[in-house]
Amino acid sequence: MKLCRVTGNVVATVKHPAYRGHKLMIVQPVDEAGADVGTTFLAVDLVQAGPGDTVLVMQEGNGVRQILRVDKLPIRSVIVGVVDAVSAS
Amino acid sequence: MYLGRVLGTVVASRKAEGLVGVPFLFVQPVDAKLAAVGEPQVAADATRTAGPADLVYLVGAREASLALDETFVPVDAAIVGIVDQVST
Numbered sequence: 540m541k542l543c544r545v546t547g548n549v550v551a552t553v554k555h556p557a558y559r560g561h562k563l564m565i566v567q568p569v570d571e572a573g574a575d576v577g578t579t580f581l582a583v584d585l586v587q588a589g590p591g592d593t594v595l596v597m598q599e600g601n602g603v604r605q606i607l608r609v610d611k612l613p614i615r616s617v618i619v620g621v622v623d624a625v626s627a628s
Numbered sequence: 629m630y631l632g633r634v635l636g637t638v639v640a641s642r643k644a645e646g647l648v649g650v651p652f653l654f655v656q657p658v659d660a661k662l663a664a665v666g667e668p669q670v671a672a673d674a675t676r677t678a679g680p681a682d683l684v685y686l687v688g689a690r691e692a693s694l695a696l697d698e699t700f701v702p703v704d705a706a707i708v709g710i711v712d713q714v715s716t
Contacts, residue, residue, distance in 0.1 A: 549713070555709065600694070613708055
């Protein structure tokens, strides 16, 4: 899983039915100090995260299908936790 | 999943079984500021309505085929939404 910061969201009317009712967030991967690492990507929010939140993002479709209990779901990235604190020495 | 800008269409009359009738588009992946990231790629259009200049979002890997009607097909990127608005 990746540590990311939520930077915004994406709105779409025309979309695959699997994405209906889900909030799609823009996330920026960060390191343990909160600095940006790599490029932004999109993730479905399952934990009511908001812009500025540090979150835990899973990027693995099988895990998503297990969580949402749906077969054949074309969703690969989901926000699975809002991070309170990261401690690294 | 990631954002992309549709550059154009791709037509292949001879293709793997299961891909017949699936539209393909040439897409440049972009970041949240809509700046190009990496190389352009070909993606199956699961919305069937995207076109050149549209801002879209895509799903990659195994999940790309799960967006299509026939789900056991050889694709590794699929357009699953047409973006109305990006808020940052």
